[in-house]
Amino acid sequence: MLMPQTARVRTQGPSGFKPWSGTRIVETPLANRLTLASMFVFLAKIGNLPHLGHFEIGKVLIGLSVLALLFEGGGWKEGVFGHRVMRPYLGLFFMGLITVPLAVWPGGSARFLFGNYLKDMVLVVLLIVTTRTPQDLRRLLWTVIINTLILDIVLLHYGIHKITIVKLGKNEIAMTSVIALGLLLGLPTTGLGKIFKWAAGVMLVYAVFMSVSRGSYLGVSLVLMLFMYFRFGNRTALAILGVMVFAVGVYAFGPPRVHRTINTLIHIQHDYNLTARTGRIAIWKRGLKIVEAHPLGVGMRNFPIAEGHLVEDVIGERWMDAHNALLEVTAELGILGGLVFLTLLKRGMQTANKLRKQKNLPDLSAIGLSAVLALFGYFLTASFLSEGYAVILYILMAIIISSDRVYTYMLARKKDVISGQGA
Numbered sequence: 001m002l003m004p005q006t007a008r009v010r011t012q013g014p015s016g017f018k019p020w021s022g023t024r025i026v027e028t029p030l031a032n033r034l035t036l037a038s039m040f041v042f043l044a045k046i047g048n049l050p051h052l053g054h055f056e057i058g059k060v061l062i063g064l065s066v067l068a069l070l071f072e073g074g075g076w077k078e079g080v081f082g083h084r085v086m087r088p089y090l091g092l093f094f095m096g097l098i099t100v101p102l103a104v105w106p107g108g109s110a111r112f113l114f115g116n117y118l119k120d121m122v123l124v125v126l127l128i129v130t131t132r133t134p135q136d137l138r139r140l141l142w143t144v145i146i147n148t149l150i151l152d153i154v155l156l157h158y159g160i161h162k163i164t165i166v167k168l169g170k171n172e173i174a175m176t177s178v179i180a181l182g183l184l185l186g187l188p189t190t191g192l193g194k195i196f197k198w199a200a201g202v203m204l205v206y207a208v209f210m211s212v213s214r215g216s217y218l219g220v221s222l223v224l225m226l227f228m229y230f231r232f233g234n235r236t237a238l239a240i241l242g243v244m245v246f247a248v249g250v251y252a253f254g255p256p257r258v259h260r261t262i263n264t265l266i267h268i269q270h271d272y273n274l275t276a277r278t279g280r281i282a283i284w285k286r287g288l289k290i291v292e293a294h295p296l297g298v299g300m301r302n303f304p305i306a307e308g309h310l311v312e313d314v315i316g317e318r319w320m321d322a323h324n325a326l327l328e329v330t331a332e333l334g335i336l337g338g339l340v341f342l343t344l345l346k347r348g349m350q351t352a353n354k355l356r357k358q359k360n361l362p363d364l365s366a367i368g369l370s371a372v373l374a375l376f377g378y379f380l381t382a383s384f385l386s387e388g389y390a391v392i393l394y395i396l397m398a399i400i401i402s403s404d405r406v407y408t409y410m411l412a413r414k415k416d417v418i419s420g421q422g423a
Helices: 029-044 057-072 086-098 106-130 134-158 170-186 192-210 214-231 236-253 256-266 280-293 303-310 325-356 362-384 391-422
Strands: none
Touching (some): 029 057, 029 391, 134 192, 134 362, 170 391, 214 362, 362 391
């Protein structure tokens, strides 16, 4: 338990849940470390390595995390499932469950829901209940950042066409790097930490541009522009100018493949995404037809099958993913599922922005800024990718929920101290 039994006093927090208040937090260092280690498995997919896959190391680490959590004092249970951001996240699982009978391939939908998605949910809950202090929050953010740097090293080592060791494509790694960059920029550092921070930032940006993922190019530009906007106040022109200078520098001095990719953004009218049957515009139009034909959804991970049914007369071409997170979720979980997904993103952003504005709590304010930048990076990058169920998004939601719970506890504790002084 978080507080001694004699110290449980329920108070209403700003996010609607009721934290325990008292004199101290019972930390769970072992459970926290094991959960962070399991996050490496789920985020980097290292459990799929040829010589490690049969050991099920992700499940083993999750099991050890649960045991350590029970041994070290149980969970900080108040407000986890009732949190305003957690509710739509659970709602997505519920929508996935009720669409299984409606799915065009029920077996595949059920396998994904009770396999990948449910495992990710367990990880998210463990991250929330073992993250109890501002120090835990910083450790969580740095773990995500370092994990992403490892993915970037894999990307740069194997190249964009030979990534097989972690079962992630270049676009997914690039999106994760955009999110990690947002998390990194908001974090305050000193001394050698500041040198490492900016070196890591350069590495993340370099990996994104070497991935030649155009959506991630736009995501990096947005994250950098917003960071400069928040950093320099209302000097919007300065923020825009800084990003423009950065973009011109990359275009002028970047390697040939980066130069060619940027050219496709400049001369977008000739891009296959606007003209080809396999381009994003054509896929999005077919996706809207799927939503119109199946307003209740076609089941999780069934968009390519439903899309294939629309183009049965086309021979020799593979069925296509949605290439848009919102369209993917709406087509697969129905219109109501799409609204739940939007609610999750909206509430996550509102909570992160609320934390960003808490200037009297600089640590939490910095983490709030990190979350805001990372979410904006996800918004833009995932508009071109089928990443509606990406574990990095839900890890980001775990960061936001954990930060809000720590913030609410700190408020309650501050009230207790003031009340004690008044007495």
